[in-house]
Structures are given as structure tokens and as C-alpha cells.
Amino acid sequence: MKSILTKNKITSGILGAVLPFFLAGCASTSGSGNSNGNVNNSSARVIPTLQNDCPLQKISWLVVDAKADNEKVASVSRKLSEAALKDADKIKQMATTGNSPLELSSALQSVVDANAGTRLVVSQEFYQEYVSNRSSLCAVLEAVRRGSIKKEESTKSTETAFRKISGSFEKFSQ
Numbered sequence: 001m002k003s004i005l006t007k008n009k010i011t012s013g014i015l016g017a018v019l020p021f022f023l024a025g026c027a028s029t030s031g032s033g034n035s036n037g038n039v040n041n042s043s044a045r046v047i048p049t050l051q052n053d054c055p056l057q058k059i060s061w062l063v064v065d066a067k068a069d070n071e072k073v074a075s076v077s078r079k080l081s082e083a084a085l086k087d088a089d090k091i092k093q094m095a096t097t098g099n100s101p102l103e104l105s106s107a108l109q110s111v112v113d114a115n116a117g118t119r120l121v122v123s124q125e126f127y128q129e130y131v132s133n134r135s136s137l138c139a140v141l142e143a144v145r146r147g148s149i150k151k152e153e154s155t156k157s158t159e160t161a162f163r164k165i166s167g168s169f170e171k172f173s174q
Contacts, residue, residue, distance in 0.1 A: 055109035
């Protein structure tokens with residue numbers, strides 16, 4: 001039990017140290033992932049990796065309303081949860097080969113990209129959970145990119161972030 005608490009303190013400490021820098025950099029960016037706020041529908045297919053992007057970066061497809069479409073939210077939540085778990089498992093496998101977690105072709109990002117051209121009416125609670133997950137995950141990835149998290153800790157930190165995201169979206173898939 002003590003080792004689990006220590007790991008959580010380390011992860012929390014890393015997030016606490018990195019999050020303010022990350023959020024300062026995001027303050028001037030659009031949540032849509034591009035400068036004009038429009039969804040990019042180009043025919044060129046780019047395989048998303050964690051090297052250059054954060055899977056939850058796009059946010060403009062979520063619309064908060066008291067009349068949330070609970071069936072669609074549950075369906076998308078299930079897909080987000082499953083994709084985050086799939087990414088966590090892939091990252092764990094990558095640790096055995098010595099590959100960087102940033103080389104991952106993210107299933108989570110593919111789910112977000114597939115939905116980014118649509119509008120999903122969500123509850124305030126779902127939206128806040130998405131934004132919280134976005135902040136945490138993007139901060140961890142930025143810390144890995146900048147070397148703020150040691151290479152030997154980067155895989156575990158990234159895997160843990162994806163597992164937490166999976167669990168948080170799972171509660172909305174019921």
C-alpha cells in the first residue's frame with residue numbers, strides 16, 4: 001500500500017509542477033485544434049501519435065446543455081473509455097521494448113478525431129470531467145516531451161494517466 005501511495009504522490013507532484021506551464025501555453029490556443037476554429041476535413045490521413053498532439057485537445061465538439069443526449073453520451077463515453085484502456089495496454093507493452101510512449105498511435109485520439117466534426121450535447125458534469133482529463137493528460141505528455149519526467153518514469157506516468165481517463169469515462173457509459 002505504501003508504494004502505491006508513493007507513486008500517486010510522485011504522479012501528483014509531477015502534474016502539479018507541470019500543469020501551470022502547460023495551461024499557460026494552452027491559454028492562447030483554440031480548443032478545436034486549429035487556428036480558425038473550423039474542423040479540418042482534408043483528405044490527407046495523418047496517423048495520430050502522442051509525439052505532437054494530445055488526444056483530448058479537441059473540445060469544440062462538446063456542447064453543454066441541461067438536455068444532454070444521455071444515450072449518445074453513454075456511447076461516446078464507452079468508446080473513450082475503451083480507447084484509453086487500449087492505449088494504456090499498448091504503452092505498457094512499449095515499456096518492454098524500450099519505446100517511448102510518445103510513439104503511440106493513439107486509439108483515444110482516433111475516437112476524438114472521429115467525433116470532432118460532430119456536436120455532442122453533454123451534461124456539465126461530463127464536460128468538466130473531459131476538461132479535467134484533458135488538462136491532466138496533456139500536462140503529462142508535455143512533461144514527457146520536454147524531459148521533465150525521466151525517461152524511465154515516462155511510460156508508467158503515461159500509462160497511469162490513460163488508465164485514470166478510462167475509469168473516469170466509464171462512469172458515464174452506464
